[in-house]
Amino acid sequence: MSEKSPSDSRVCVVGAGPSGLVMARAALQAGAEVVVYERHTDVGGIWDPENPGSPIYESAHFISSRYTSGFYGFPMPESFPDYPGYKLLRDFIREFAATFGLYDVVRLGTGVQRAEQVDGGWVVTDTDGRSETFTHLVCANGVTWHPRMPDYPGLDTFTGEYRHSSTFRHAREFDGKRVLVVGGGNSGVDIACDAARNADAAFWSVRRGYRVIPKHIFGVPLDVFINEGGRPPEGVTVPEDPSALIDALVGDLSRFGLPKADHAALESHPIVNDAIVHHLTHGDIAGKPDVARLRGDTVEFTDGSTEQVDLVLFATGYDYDIAYVDPSLFEWRHGHPELYLNMFNREIDNLYVLGFIEFADAAYHRFDEMAQLIAFDVVATGARKQQLSELKRTDAPDLRGGMHYIDSPRHASYVETHTFQHALAAVRERFGLEALTETTFDALRRDPLEKAG
Structure with missing residues (x-):
């Protein structure tokens, strides 16, 4: 060449x-x-x-x-x-x-x-x-x-701690705290799982609804199943539409307080995670819609609910x-x-x-x-x-x-x-x-x- x-x-x-x-x-x-x-x-x-x-x-x-x-x-x-x-x-x-x-x-x-x-x-x-x-x-x-930091109303008056997820290293940082993780990317979901396992109370806020994709489909790694034309077990019929397939495997996450997905599965970067659904179903973490404002040590969400929070971690991209x-x-x-x-x-x-x-x-x-x-x-x-x-x-x-x-x-x-x-x-x-x-x-x-x- x-x-x-x-x-x-x-x-x-x-x-x-x-x-x-x-x-x-x-x-x-x-x-x-x-x-x-x-x-x-x-x-x-x-x-x-x-x-x-x-x-x-x-x-x-x-x-x-x-x-x-x-x-x-x-x-x-x-x-x-x-x-x-x-x-x-x-x-x-x-x-x-x-x-x-x-x-x-x-x-x-x-x-x-x-x-x-x-x-x-x-x-x-x-x-x-x-x-x-x-x-x-x-x-x-x-x-x-x-790191890209958001500019929510009242952020400068928040009396708790807030920082970008790029500063996060270990789940022990959440010990003894009420933690809110903001952001629906893969790192945000990972860190939300760490909060679910270690914080006194954990909340996960996203501005729009997402589908969370399991890492294995019928026991086969997700990307192998997709790229190599994976097939379900004999006798199992799966939808051809990826959104319908994920919804059938995982369910509608809005039942946990998260916004309902507003786009098809392949119209955003995939969130690939098994653990977050586990923690949502067991009550280890609560789903929340987007943040509306912060006031004192309290965060208000767009559905009108509020939570007292010690630490807000913004997984809001770069x-x-x-x-x-x-x-x-x-x-x-x-x-x-x-x-x-x-x-x-x-x-x-x-x-x-x-x-x-x-x-x-x-x-x-x-x-x-x-x-x-x-x-x-x-x-x-x-x-x-x-x-x-x-x-x-x-x-x-x-x-x-x-x-x-x-x-x-x-x-x-x-x-x-x-x-x-x-x-x-x-x-x-x-x-x-x-x-x-x-x-x-x-x-x-x-x-x-x-x-x-």
Whole structure:
């Protein structure tokens, strides 16, 4: 695939989480020189809670199963449970980096202050004040580093404690307290379960109704059942409509005081959790609609009910940010950069973003496929470079496949996973690129003794 020598293509990747590491591997595979800047002392991104600003808590687990969640050529081991926790994931990502020699190109303990366009390239200044020049810049700094706090009436007068869920680490923080968790994402549901098990009283508030999806369907991990056409046991008939299937398995959560779901199951990011329904059915936690206001030590909800609360934890999401690049270099919509195929800057040919995308699927294979196209663009020359540049500027595929997603900042960059995969495949085929396989990166693989050394 390489059409340039390493001296012609020098790629700066910011961030050594999963997306930055797969980008480094793809760039090396393409024959480019690559440097990865990582401000933390090891790779792994958010999956290392010692990484300052990481939102990872002790009970955090993957919501996709180990069967679908590995990298190309590096699946999760059979010894992993169906849904591994953060410690296994952190170590798995580090083993991935060691296996493919990626530590060799990562500058640990070195962040990026700024990256500036200069003479068709980039001057990158690190946190030690040193500057280097690169031909291409890939922003892979992740999307869960800038907490978004709500602005409910009376919040500034609340006499209890309130903070963002990114500060939460362990369920013991809830001991002896009346706790309200606000937010319907997967981390909010996890933390609500921790509150249910440890707080004196626990409440879970959401602004709209959601369906909670079980992690197993008839004993098979959810994503395996869906992606491999799982079948129910003999004699069992299930609805074809996903919403009807979930409602049949879980029931209507509005019976627990939560708002009734106002959208179809696939119109929002899936909440995959078994424990929250258990705690709701046993009275360990009470469901509540959205917060209306706070007053003193009391929270009032939109249904008029009130609760005395000691601690409010806001699991209200994160803002996307690329702080080291002039924001005017991107077009922003609902706080998200507008990008071709959610990775290519449409106007600046050597500027990319990897990882700023949402879909109802395991992420790492998709990141690998996106990185392959970025690496191709990095080394492409002549007519092929011009053709891809023209696609970036003019092509506007429907990446949602006709799906309607709820109107929220999180869903601004949401795509339908199969539609997105087809779009990536169409670009590969146009330029004669082979689809990634489990052997694509074998040439970069290190043997165990070499890794240890």
